[in-house]
Amino acid sequence: MSRMPLLYQLPNMLTLLRIGAVPVLILFLHSGRYGAALAVFLIAGITDGLDGWIAKRFDAVTRLGSILDPLADKMLIVSTYVMLALAGDIPFWLLLLIGFRDLGIIGGVLVLQWVHGDVHMRPSPVSKLNTFLQISLVVLIMVERLDFLSFALLTEAVLWLVVATTLASAFHYVYCWVIRPTDASEPSR
Numbered sequence: 001m002s003r004m005p006l007l008y009q010l011p012n013m014l015t016l017l018r019i020g021a022v023p024v025l026i027l028f029l030h031s032g033r034y035g036a037a038l039a040v041f042l043i044a045g046i047t048d049g050l051d052g053w054i055a056k057r058f059d060a061v062t063r064l065g066s067i068l069d070p071l072a073d074k075m076l077i078v079s080t081y082v083m084l085a086l087a088g089d090i091p092f093w094l095l096l097l098i099g100f101r102d103l104g105i106i107g108g109v110l111v112l113q114w115v116h117g118d119v120h121m122r123p124s125p126v127s128k129l130n131t132f133l134q135i136s137l138v139v140l141i142m143v144e145r146l147d148f149l150s151f152a153l154l155t156e157a158v159l160w161l162v163v164a165t166t167l168a169s170a171f172h173y174v175y176c177w178v179i180r181p182t183d184a185s186e187p188s189r
Contacts, residue, residue, distance in 0.1 A: 008060045014051035015065060018044045018072040022079050029083035034145040041138060044076055073131070074102060080138050089141050090159070097163065098134065101170045108177050124172050130165035137162050 021044045028037035051069065055061045078099065085095040123131070140155045 007054070007058055008062070011051035011055040011060055012062060012065045012068060014047045014054070015068045015072050018047050018051075019068070019075060021047075022072075022075045025076070026079050026083055029080070029087065032087070034142045038139065038142040038146070041076070041080065041142065045135065048073060077131070077134055077138075078102065081134075084138070084141060089145065090137070094159065094163065097166055101166050104170060105173055108173060112177065124169065124176075126165055126172050127169045130162065130169045133158055133162045133165055 021040050025037055025040045025044070028034075028040060048069075051065070055065060081090065081095050081098055084090045085092050137155065137158045140151050140158060143149050144151060144155060
């Protein structure tokens with residue numbers, strides 16, 4: 001077996017590892033083991049960056065990877081937010097806001113594919129910022145739950161930035177897909 005096919009599949013293997021980390025993360029959060037949960041969350045984040053870098057650097061982008069990577073990201077974020085909401089670490093309404101925005105995006109993509117055929121999605125800049133803020137909020141909350149650092153004001157500010165960027169992102173996609181659908185497959189223009 002040559003080295004290239006293994007390198008070509010490495011991003012997908014890292015993505016599958018990230019998907020496999022989701023139930024472990026859920027179990028740690030369920031048992032209140034925030035330190036272990038934070039470690040799993042950070043390792044999953046590192047694999048996300050690494051698989052993207054390898055795929056781009058070595059031209060190892062695959063159709064499977066382009067489907068699995070965002071799926072793994074959503075599984076990780078949504079599962080974490082569900083567990084944090086159940087533990088009372090974030091408001092339940094925030095989980096609903098994020099969840100319904102994500103369902104709306106998924107539904108929008110499915111409708112666009114049904115209407116236009118193959119649609120190549122790219123996240124908008126505000127959506128990328130929203131994802132960064134969602135991740136930052138999770139890290140801040142988990143660090144606070146370890147009881148050796150408190151970022152109460154920063155955490156509150158990031159929470160409201162998550163709300164603002166979630167709404168802005170949802171409205172941006174609605175604008176690009178419904179109000180001005182000149183190029184529905186590229187909302188980042």
